Amino acid sequence: MRTRITYFLLRIQHFCNMIRLLNIVLTVLLVFERVGNISTSRFIVGGYFVAIDDFPFMVSVRNATFFYCGGVILSPRVVITAAHCIFQDEGLLVKAGTDDLRKNGTIGKVEKVIKHPLHNGDLYDLALLKLEEPLEYSPQINNVTLPDFSNEIKVKEGISIGWGWTQIPEDDTNHLRAIKLLVEDVCRDKTKSTFCVNHFRGNACRGDSGGPFVSDGVLYGIISSGPIPCGNGLPAIMVNIPFLVEWIKTNANIL
Numbered sequence: 001m002r003t004r005i006t007y008f009l010l011r012i013q014h015f016c017n018m019i020r021l022l023n024i025v026l027t028v029l030l031v032f033e034r035v036g037n038i039s040t041s042r043f044i045v046g047g048y049f050v051a052i053d054d055f056p057f058m059v060s061v062r063n064a065t066f067f068y069c070g071g072v073i074l075s076p077r078v079v080i081t082a083a084h085c086i087f088q089d090e091g092l093l094v095k096a097g098t099d100d101l102r103k104n105g106t107i108g109k110v111e112k113v114i115k116h117p118l119h120n121g122d123l124y125d126l127a128l129l130k131l132e133e134p135l136e137y138s139p140q141i142n143n144v145t146l147p148d149f150s151n152e153i154k155v156k157e158g159i160s161i162g163w164g165w166t167q168i169p170e171d172d173t174n175h176l177r178a179i180k181l182l183v184e185d186v187c188r189d190k191t192k193s194t195f196c197v198n199h200f201r202g203n204a205c206r207g208d209s210g211g212p213f214v215s216d217g218v219l220y221g222i223i224s225s226g227p228i229p230c231g232n233g234l235p236a237i238m239v240n241i242p243f244l245v246e247w248i249k250t251n252a253n254i255l
Helices: 002-034 241-254
Strands: 058-062 067-075 078-081 093-096 106-115 127-131 157-162 177-184 194-198 212-215 218-225 236-240
Touching (some): 058 078, 157 218, 218 241
Antiparallel strands (some): 058 067, 058 093, 067 078, 177 194
């Protein structure tokens, strides 16, 4: 009788482990499907290699096994990313201080997640991640600068960076890339929580979600979604950081 009970308990444990693994896989697939609205690839399309020293605020959002999205350091204990990147809080990590996903970098464990209360699809696609321990700043790890409040994007162009797909199979998809993008007004939503960017030779792609759109070190956007396939001449959608900067400051202080 005891042997049967032990066997039964082992079967239950095996089933639970399989459910956890399936949940992780589905999380990754859902994130890539979302930026994707940004495509089935994993790297800035039409971009160029960059060093983390030039963008020390850039982090990857991940768990122990999978890379999900990009993120941006706001302070030693707070990272900003896209809300749709966060499907579960348990086991969530950020990796800072490296431009190569294969390298160790500095790992920070996420203690708490705050999503914008109005998040719905592309709208208000913003989340703040509180780390258990503060990141130690260095030439490779530092915070981005927030803009002043504004309803409008006051820059005409900026740079987006990420580890998303290039759509070229032989490309090195582990190294950080960047692309210069132009601001467009064609798809601004009525809430002013988003704006669009584009470039005739490329754009953000799947896996770039949560990464920044910056100009002179100031954060103006967070990559939310974009067209399928990537770099097809249609714009990608950014979260409008100047419009939401007061919410960010208030909630980052609470964290």
